[in-house]
Amino acid sequence: GAVVSQHPSWVICKSGTSVKIECRSLDFQATTMFWYRQFPKQSLMLMATSNEGSKATYEQGVEKDKFLINHASLTLSTLTVTSAHPEDSSFYICSASLPGNQPQHFGDGTRLSIL
Amino acid sequence: KQEVTQIPAALSVPEGENLVLNCSFTDSAIYNLQWFRQDPGKGLTSLLLIQSSQREQTSGRLNASLDKSSGRSTLYIAASQPGDSATYLCAAGTGGNNDMRFGAGTRLTVKP
Numbered sequence A: 001g002a003v004v005s006q007h008p009s010w011v012i013c014k015s016g017t018s019v020k021i022e023c024r025s026l027d028f029q030a031t032t033m034f035w036y037r038q039f040p041k042q043s044l045m046l047m048a049t050s051n052e053g054s055k056a057t058y059e060q061g062v063e064k065d066k067f068l069i070n071h072a073s074l075t076l077s078t079l080t081v082t083s084a085h086p087e088d089s090s091f092y093i094c095s096a097s098l099p100g101n102q103p104q105h106f107g108d109g110t111r112l113s114i115l
Numbered sequence B: 001k002q003e004v005t006q007i008p009a010a011l012s013v014p015e016g017e018n019l020v021l022n023c024s025f026t027d028s029a030i031y032n033l034q035w036f037r038q039d040p041g042k043g044l045t046s047l048l049l050i051q052s053s054q055r056e057q058t059s060g061r062l063n064a065s066l067d068k069s070s071g072r073s074t075l076y077i078a079a080s081q082p083g084d085s086a087t088y089l090c091a092a093g094t095g096g097n098n099d100m101r102f103g104a105g106t107r108l109t110v111k112p
Helices: none
Strands: A004-007 A010-013 A019-025 A032-038 A044-051 A067-073 A076-081 A090-097 A110-114 B004-007 B010-014 B019-025 B032-038 B044-051 B056-059 B062-067 B072-077 B086-094 B099-102 B106-111
Touching: A004 A090, A010 A019, A019 A032, A019 A090, A019 A110, A032 A067, A032 A076, A032 B099, A044 A067, A044 B099, A076 A090, B004 B086, B010 B019, B019 B032, B019 B086, B019 B106, B032 B062, B032 B072, B044 B056, B044 B062, B044 B072, B072 B086
Parallel strands: A010 A110, B010 B106
Antiparallel strands: A004 A019, A019 A076, A032 A044, A032 A090, A067 A076, A090 A110, B004 B019, B019 B072, B032 B044, B032 B086, B056 B062, B062 B072, B086 B099, B086 B106
């Protein structure tokens, strides 16, 4: 149980394009979803925390207008990288958890390459 | 703010050796501590989860311990195999949403 699906797994696009990444909890209702970014050979850095039905909480240094997060249902959160540039190229991973400080369950990640 | 550190950053051992990976965290008020494995270009595979009330967890050749008072966790791998080669990440769950703060990882290479 507790499967999180992330789509797409890999995307390559031109600079200036907006890219949407989906994160779905397949067999449970996730009140909270998290978005992380990982640059090559570095660890995961939390970008934002989203609670269903409310605005996401962004970590310091993460531009909320650049990285739009929508968590409209208990099973789906989306991250949109707006007007992506090469420096946005990274590995983006989402996770989801049940309420009550339960462990997070991670998606397989999305590799984003901006040309 | 929680800071998580992993030592060593990289480790290379011959097959069959037992080894220990270290993780330290600055804020002892954690809900849990989790160890993950990450293969190159892949997502995370959860290995062991230790709740704050627990001292250790075991799964097969893996054993993870937690000492909240000293802010430390260790991952013990017995009889290492080449297939164990990967990056191992520890993460401490803190805060109201159980925010996970990750260490930078230990890159393990097990040589045949």
